[in-house]
Amino acid sequence: MLMFLLNCGLRVSELCSINLSSIQGDVLSVIGKGNKERTIYLNQVCLTVLKDYLKNEKSLVQNIKEEDALFLSQKGTRLNKRMVQRLVTIYVGA
Numbered sequence: 001m002l003m004f005l006l007n008c009g010l011r012v013s014e015l016c017s018i019n020l021s022s023i024q025g026d027v028l029s030v031i032g033k034g035n036k037e038r039t040i041y042l043n044q045v046c047l048t049v050l051k052d053y054l055k056n057e058k059s060l061v062q063n064i065k066e067e068d069a070l071f072l073s074q075k076g077t078r079l080n081k082r083m084v085q086r087l088v089t090i091y092v093g094a
Contacts, residue, residue, distance in 0.1 A: 001015060001071060001079075001084060001087065001088075002088065002091065002092070003046055003049045004018075004046060005088075007042075007043055007046050008028065008040045008042070008046065009040075010030065010040070012081045012085065013081055014030040014032055015071065015084060016071065016078060016079055016080060016081055016084060017031060018030060018069075019068040019069060019070060020068050020069075021068055022070075023042075023050070023070075026041055026047060027039060027040070027041060028040045028041075028042055057072065063076045064076040065077050066078050071084075
């Protein structure tokens, strides 16, 4: 999540709304502020982190309720903005 926030300049709400189907190769499409679609080109670091994340994520989450969501909670639902803020605070120490 941090790599996407930092390398892609995503807003937290955009990060939460990313679907697996929004990623085509090295291109990410997100719906941003004002309901406008933005195209973001993923750099090699993001692609590597994404590949590693996808390899491990499905084994960590049980009872996946939102199959297309990229970032999931332990309950199998899409992460919300508040949870992302908590995780950033924990891992960055802000």
